Amino acid sequence: MDKTWWKESVVYQIYPRSFNDSNGDGIGDIKGMIEKLDYLKELGIDVIWLSPVYKSPNDDNGYDISDYQDIMDDFGTMADWEELLSEIHNRGMKLIMDLVVNHSSDEHEWFQESRKSKDNPYRDYYIWRPGKGEKEPNNWESTFSGPAWEYDEQTNEYYLHIFSKKQPDLNWENPKLRNEIYKMMKWWLDKGIDGFRMDVINFISKVPALPDAPNPEAKRYVSGSQYFMNGPRIHEFLQEMHKEVLSLYDIMTVGEMPGVDVEEAKKYTDQNRDELQMVFQFEHMDLDSGPNGKWDLKPLDLRDLKESISKWQTGLHGVGWNSLYLNNHDQPRIVSRFGNDKEYRVESAKMLGTFLHMLQGTPYIYQGEEIGMTNIKFDSINDYQDIEILNMYKEKVTEGNEDHDKVMESIYVKGRDNARTPIQWDDTENGGFTTGDPWIQVNPNYKTINAKQAVKDEHSIYHYYRKLIKLRKQHDLIVYGEYQLILPDHEQIYAYMRSYEGEKLLVVTNFSEQYVAFQLPEDVTFKAEEVLIGNYDIDGIEDFSSFTLKPYEARVYKGI
Incomplete structure (x- = not known):
């Protein structure tokens, strides 16, 4: 397995509107990002992924681009952006930009x-x-x-338009269009960026006849998706992009790919095929959705999570590479989703971080995750800003007469605005995000959950994340080790081993608020030599093979 910088990196996603506002207009901006770079450096971040800051009428929060080579006025100027890049590089960090080329804005x-x-x-x-x-x-x-x-x-x-009507799909069958896109990508890379996160990149090839979808009601994804996800020329297009652009630079590439499975992901990420390095897949993010899609709520069954993660960990091992994430700008806050954001907020946030960062792959942290930010419940549908939420509410309630309270419950649990409330920097008004009126309301819990408090408290989620990131830099075993699931059928414990060059890790996490007994199976050979990290105090390594986990406890032992 080749060792590379992007496999050993930890990435932090900035969602520009909600990160930090420097000028009091209520909208995060580039100068605001520059103000917080030392905070990210201190956290241990290697790479910043910046969600779109390009010119945009902002129908879908910047994912509708009207000029790929200019900066949205809300965020600042190209000179501000160049200063940001320079300041990131001065601190030894890297910058990857969002590449949104399945569609443009209708104002392009x-x-x-x-x-x-x-x-x-x-x-x-x-x-x-x-x-x-x-x-x-x-x-x-x-x-x-x-x-x-x-x-x-x-x-x-x-x-x-697979997305909003203000986001017309680009026609990748046209070689002229493809060349324009490659030219634009080179323009950014020549400015010195370090790679791309590619928005819904597996949608760019459509079945040319654009046939009707059979029985559109019986679906997991939207009607027609089988004709535009992973389409007939997708690998050809990505190989061409690699040849014309990506291969010419030492960069990091990750493709967002809804509806991709392990076998398909191997093709996308196999280094011998010259396409991409990683994909964002959604399988583990769909496990708490019922048969009618994301708004159809069902509780997570931990056994499903184990099956899914294990399939990806073993399937891509030695072939491609995993991206590891539980949060991003499209997903609700994980501590509210798979953890407990009330009584065990700190413990469950640390547990989920441990579970993720000890896996094989490149970890992605979404802004606010490192301080345990939680989901939001706005009082009124009018307080929500996300086009997906507003369209869904209109379709189901305004036009479809579905129950308002039931639909609002789905929005509280799964809505994208959960992730988009401003970062809570301190306990001053608006969480220190802005001196003006924020573009979307700040979560009222900023008085107790904020970065200033977290940095001061050595037992905080923030300092735990710093330790997780540092461990990854100290141990090749965490980055490159092979993965093996333990106790696949246990309903509360997710435990796994990692092995690399004679060393082993035992990772044990409790996904419940109960006290749960852990017993190392007899057919697993492991002898602990040290406790690497845990979210509760652990007396020593004597009892590593049999112990009781506290609510949302996580333990990582290193040994042979």
Whole structure:
């Protein structure tokens, strides 16, 4: 297995609007990021992944880009961005940018040209089709609710938008478009960035005939997704991108890929195939969803999590590489989701961090995760900002007469705005995020949960994360070791081993608020030599093979 810097790195995701506001307009900005770089350096971060800061009308919080080579006014200027890059590099950290090329904004100049006429040179930069009578070209659905097609009177045709109607899909079948994108990618890489996180990159190849989806109601994902996820030319497109751009630089690449399985991920991440280094897969993030998708709530069964994580850990071992995450800008806060954000907030946040950071792969921390930020319950649907939430509420409640309280419960548990409330820096007004009115409300628990308090308290989640990150840098075993699941059928304990060059780790975590007895199975050979980390005090290593775990306890033993 090749050793590389990006396998040994820990990544921190910044969601710009909610990170830190330097000018009091209520919106996080680039100067605000610069103010907090020492905090991230102190945490031990190697790589910052910056969610989009490009020019955008902001229909989907910057994931609708109107100019790929300019900065959104809300966030600052290109000079501010260049200063950010320089300050990140001065501290020995790296920067990866979001690459959003499945779609652009409908305000991008390419689309403005494309919609003018059927013979415009930019027409084929997007996917246009005539309707079927009075209906859309096919029955595909948008992931943000409603049809995936928008009628445009100017040319009497529809354009495809897998996301918002202000996010028309780019036509990757067009080599001219692909070359434009490669040119833009090189422009950023030549500025000195260190790689890309690629937004829904496995959506860029569609089945050319764009057929109707059979029985669209019986679905796990939205109708039509089988024709635009992992499409027929996806590997060809990524190999071309690798040849034209990625192979020319020493960079990190991770592709966000809903609906990808282990076998497909091997193709995407096998270094001999020249595509990407890692994928973000969603399987473990769908385990608390019922048959009708993410808003259909069901409790997590820990055995499902073990099966899923183990499949990815063993499946990609020696072939590709895993990205490790439990939080991001599209996911609710993990301590509220798989932990206990009330009585055991600190313990369960540390346990979940331990479980994740001891796995094989590159760990990603989402802003606020390191201080144990929690989900939010806004009083009114009008307090929510996320287009996905608002569209879903409109479809189900306003138009569909579903029960308001039931739909709100789904939003409290799964809504993306849970992750988007501003970072709680201190206990002053608005959590120290802004001196103005924040673009989205701050979680009222900022008085007790904030970075200033966490940095001061040596027993905080923040300092525990610092230790997790430091351990990864000290032990190749944590980065590269092989994974082996223990006690697959246990309903409360997730335990596993890691082995590398004669050394072993035993990781034992309790996902419940009960006291639970752990017994090392007789067929597992392990002798503990030291306790690497734990979220409760542990007396010593004598009882490593049999002990009682406290609520949400995590222990990591190193030995042979």
